Amino acid sequence: MKNISPFKKEGILKEKLLDFLKKNPKGLTTTDIQKETKISRKTLEKHLQLLVYENELYMKQFGSTRVYYPNHRLHYLDFEKLTINNRTYWFDIMDNEFGKFLIIQEKRKSGDKFVTKGSILIPSDKIKIFNIYLNKIMKNKNII
Numbered sequence: 001m002k003n004i005s006p007f008k009k010e011g012i013l014k015e016k017l018l019d020f021l022k023k024n025p026k027g028l029t030t031t032d033i034q035k036e037t038k039i040s041r042k043t044l045e046k047h048l049q050l051l052v053y054e055n056e057l058y059m060k061q062f063g064s065t066r067v068y069y070p071n072h073r074l075h076y077l078d079f080e081k082l083t084i085n086n087r088t089y090w091f092d093i094m095d096n097e098f099g100k101f102l103i104i105q106e107k108r109k110s111g112d113k114f115v116t117k118g119s120i121l122i123p124s125d126k127i128k129i130f131n132i133y134l135n136k137i138m139k140n141k142n143i144i
Helices: 004-021 030-037 041-053 124-140
Strands: 057-062 065-069 075-084 087-096 099-110 112-123
Touching: 004 030, 004 041, 004 065, 030 041, 041 057, 041 065, 041 112, 065 087, 099 124, 112 124
Parallel strands: none
Antiparallel strands: 057 065, 075 087, 087 099, 099 112
16 A cells, blocks of 8 residues: 555555455454454554444443444434534434434544544433433533
8 A cells, every 4th residue: 555645544444444344244353353454453443443433333342352243233214414614413313123322423524525523322212311411511501
C-alpha cells in the first residue's frame, strides 16, 4: 500500500477487516483475527472498537476473552437525521432478538462517507425515562 494517504490506508484496512469478519459469523477472538489478518494488535483493537461503535460488529466478553461477530442481527426499521453545522445526528430505530432500540449517532462527513464519532443505544421501552432524565438535567442547568 505504498503511495496511499494514511486516511485511505485506514479505510482499506477497515473494509478488509469487516469483510473478513463477515465471512466468520460464528465470531472470532482478537488473537484469531490478528493471526489471520496479520494486522498489528494495537491497530486491530482500534479498528474493532470503531466497528463496534458503528454497529458493524458486536462484541461479547467471556472473562478476559473478547469475541467479535458481524452484526447481521440488527434490522433497521426507520431513521431521521438532524444536521447542525458540520455535524449530522442520526436517529435510527432498530430491532433484534432482544427488542427494539433507538440508536443516536453523531456522524461527520469525511470525503464521500460518514464517519461515526459517537453513539448511544437506548432500549425502546426506556426512551420515556431517558427523556425525563435528559429534560431534568437540562432544566437543572438552565439550558432549556
